[in-house]
Amino acid sequence: MQILDGKKTAATIVSEIRQEILQMKQGGLRVPHLAIVLVGYDGASETYVANKIKMCEQCGMKASLLHFADDASQDEIIAAIEQLNSNPDIDGFIVQLPLPAHIDEQKVIEAIDYRKDVDGFHPINVGRLYIGMPCFVCATPKGIMELLRRYNISTRGRKCVVLGRSNIVGKPVAAMLMQKEHGDATVTVLHSHSQRIAEECREAEILVTAIGQPHFIKADMIKEGAVVVDIGITRVPDTSLPKGYRLLGDVDFDNVAPKCSYITPVPGGVGPMTVCMLLLNTLDAAKHTYYQQ
Ligand code: GUN
Numbered sequence: 001m002q003i004l005d006g007k008k009t010a011a012t013i014v015s016e017i018r019q020e021i022l023q024m025k026q027g028g029l030r031v032p033h034l035a036i037v038l039v040g041y042d043g044a045s046e047t048y049v050a051n052k053i054k055m056c057e058q059c060g061m062k063a064s065l066l067h068f069a070d071d072a073s074q075d076e077i078i079a080a081i082e083q084l085n086s087n088p089d090i091d092g093f094i095v096q097l098p099l100p101a102h103i104d105e106q107k108v109i110e111a112i113d114y115r116k117d118v119d120g121f122h123p124i125n126v127g128r129l130y131i132g133m134p135c136f137v138c139a140t141p142k143g144i145m146e147l148l149r150r151y152n153i154s155t156r157g158r159k160c161v162v163l164g165r166s167n168i169v170g171k172p173v174a175a176m177l178m179q180k181e182h183g184d185a186t187v188t189v190l191h192s193h194s195q196r197i198a199e200e201c202r203e204a205e206i207l208v209t210a211i212g213q214p215h216f217i218k219a220d221m222i223k224e225g226a227v228v229v230d231i232g233i234t235r236v237p238d239t240s241l242p243k244g245y246r247l248l249g250d251v252d253f254d255n256v257a258p259k260c261s262y263i264t265p266v267p268g269g270v271g272p273m274t275v276c277m278l279l280l281n282t283l284d285a286a287k288h289t290y291y292q293q
Pocket of ligand 1: 095096097119
């Protein structure tokens with residue numbers, strides 16, 4: 001059994017990005033610039049955003065935070081997005097989710113210029129991913145595919161089971177696994193209404209789970225030698241820790257790991273890869289890899 005070490009892989013990618021940005025600077029180009037729109041004071045979102053900004057700094061990338069109060073109106077947020085769309089100094093930007101309930105998330109996402117949508121959430125990027133066109137791909141599925149690639153794990157012709165059908169993990173990772181380029185897998189997507197979940201999981205050569213139910217995947221649901229990728233990160237109260245909670249994955253790691261050929265830990269698996277992929281998307285935005293401005 002080998003650990004898919006997202007922390008180590010992410011550190012390698014950060015140093016690759018830092019190197020490329022250094023070269024851009026030396027070539028007289030300005031450094032890539034990411035903006036983040038944050039609305040309200042959700043603790044987890046504030047932590048994620050702080051981490052994104054810290055990692056930008058580690059790469060030598062510029063980061064700007066636009067932090068709005070939790071009672072900011074939808075019009076105010078959309079006006080800020082329109083300014084970011086037209087600001088030539090901003091290469092890419094994201095709106096941190098979730099948004100307060102009075103704001104329509106989909107309207108906000110659709111206000112983002114798809115050429116600056118480094119989260120890959122805009123319907124144009126989602127659609128282009130689905131039909132195999134170059135586009136920004138959202139960070140978690142891109143991080144999963146990159147982790148598999150860097151460990152030389154082929155998906156071609158393999159039976160993959162994806163547990164979860166969210167727009168930002170389950171659906172896009174299924175699309176990437178089945179597409180011709182770097183995919184070629186046979187993909188089954190399971191969700192809350194699926195039948196025979198345990199049996200389907202047991203047939204998976206590669207299992208990707210993103211349902212947010214701690215330790216749902218037990219050893220008897222795993223095929224011997226499977227590759228297991230755990231996207232679940234649920235905060236479970238634990239007063240013995242200074243933070244007051246521990247992070248648990250969807251997989252009962254201690255019992256499942258001995259049956260696997262490769263497995264991601266939680267934390268330290270896909271999590272650290274996701275911010276790297278956002279940075280990579282921002283670098284690609286600055287280089288106009290997918291779209292001309
Ligand atoms: N909230 C949780 N994950 C994400 C993400 O990848 N992007 C944004 N914008 N919000 C999130």
